[in-house]
Amino acid sequence: MKKLTLQRSGLLILVLVLLVAAAICGRQIHTLSQRQKSIKRDYSIINSVSYGLLSVSRWRDLLVRSVSRQIDSFSLTKPEQDSLRKEIRGLLDALIDKADSIMSRPQRSIGGKLRKLAFKAFVKPSDLHKETPAFADKIMHEIMRPRSRERLSALARSKLQELGQQTYDSAHDQQVKQFDSVFRIYHVSTADAFNQQTTRELAIIKHRMYGYVAGMLVSLVVLLGIWYWLHKRRDLHKLLFILSIAMAFIFLLTGLTSVMIEIDARIDSLNFHLIGETISFKDQVIFFQSKSIVDVVLLLMRTGKYDSILVGALILCFSIVFPISKLVCTGIWIEGDDGDRAVESSRRTTPRSADRRRWMRGKVVTYFAFHSGKWSMADVMVVAIFMAYIGFNGIFNDQMSDLNVQTTAFSSIATNRTSLQPGYIVFVSFVLFGLILSQLLQWIAKKSADPRARKKQPA
Secondary structure, three states, X not given: OXXXXXXXXXXXXXXXXXXXXXXXXXXXXXHHHXXXXXXXXXXXXXXXXXXXXXXXXXXXXXHHHHHHHHHHOOOOOHXXXXXXXXXXXXXXXXXXXXXXXXXXXXXXXXXXXXXXXXXXXXXXXXXXXXXXXXXXXHHHHHHOOHHHHHHHHHHHHHHHHHHHHXXXXXXXXXXXXXXXXXXXXXXXXXXXXXXXXXXHHHHHHHHHHXXXXXXXXXXXXXXXXXXXXXXXXXXXXXXXXXXXXXXXXXXXXXHHHOOOEEEEEEXXXXXXXEOOEEEEEEEEEEXXXXXXXXXXXXXXXXXXXXXXXXXXXXXXXXXXXXXXXHHHHHHHHHHOOOOOOHHHHOOOOOHHHHHHHHHHOOHXXXXXXXXXXXXXXXXXXXXXXXXXXXXXXXXXXXXXXXXXXXXXXXXXXXXXXXXXXXXXXXXXXXXXXXXXXXXXXXXXXXXXXXXXXXXXXXX
């Protein structure tokens, strides 16, 4: 008897260590999953296509910046200077001809007649026409001086800025407020700094999450190994099964509350040439959603629509309530198993213990323990999530491929980053472990009902 007690204590300590390890890993997976979800949600705001490729303000800033650079680097080639000089000479000749025609008009006033007489006496249009090349050269020299070019550039830039201010996006103020609130959280001041910081943090979170998932799976495999090692020790099955139910609860809660699937469609890069400049857009998020099963249920419940609420209630009932009820009732049923020990058979049965036993082996408990599997749709949820992933992945791949363009003047790379998350792996593990527990329960129940198995129990 003392040896049996020591064996039970050793088994209890060993499995409790596994449970604590799995619980810590599950807690970390949930925390990191929520942190990753928060970061990616903020990332989708900062890099949203609405505030980038489809933003009037962003296009205005890019165009103003490109034109300003063109103005600063403005210079005339030799053929362009010759053409401009020719235009100036033409304008000067036209101006001289215009002045000559004005002064040649009949004058009625004495002053007008005197001005006409003086013009005819001292000014000869033919001589002025001969001087126009020199005047044109002088004007070109003044235009090409650095100070003159700076004044012209400043005038052009100020006019460009004035035109840019007249282009206004009504969503710009909201964008600035959102960006400022996000930047304060991450202690950055620019979108580039935010992207660099979040990219590093997301890589670390992903590595840690899968490490904790591996830790949970190792705990589960060790527990199954203990079952295989002690499968002939019927006196330890009850304790081991109750501890296994606790392990299943840890996997279930972690799987329900951790992110299972991410839907992420974005334009990685878009480049094209405009007015001599390369316009670029990077990481333009078109659509992003990150959900766990609990998130989906809450989302459906909050819509206020009867059909959505009904679907949410069904998911809550069949994929959350039924699996939990099955685990609880399985534990109650196994706790009421009194056909496994000779010590218990020697005890005197009281009316109270008989009522308690009838309740533990009642129809409700027995139904949930043995027959509720067909109503528990956790396995169906696993398949549904996987099919949704395949469907979304196929749709996005098909649609995003149309955005991939590569020409000499325009290039676009669109990617689909939809992926299953660690929460899905944990939930699948729970479903598979639940199937194993169901088989173990039936095997234990069969052994309990076998009189020959009872006689073989150690005293």
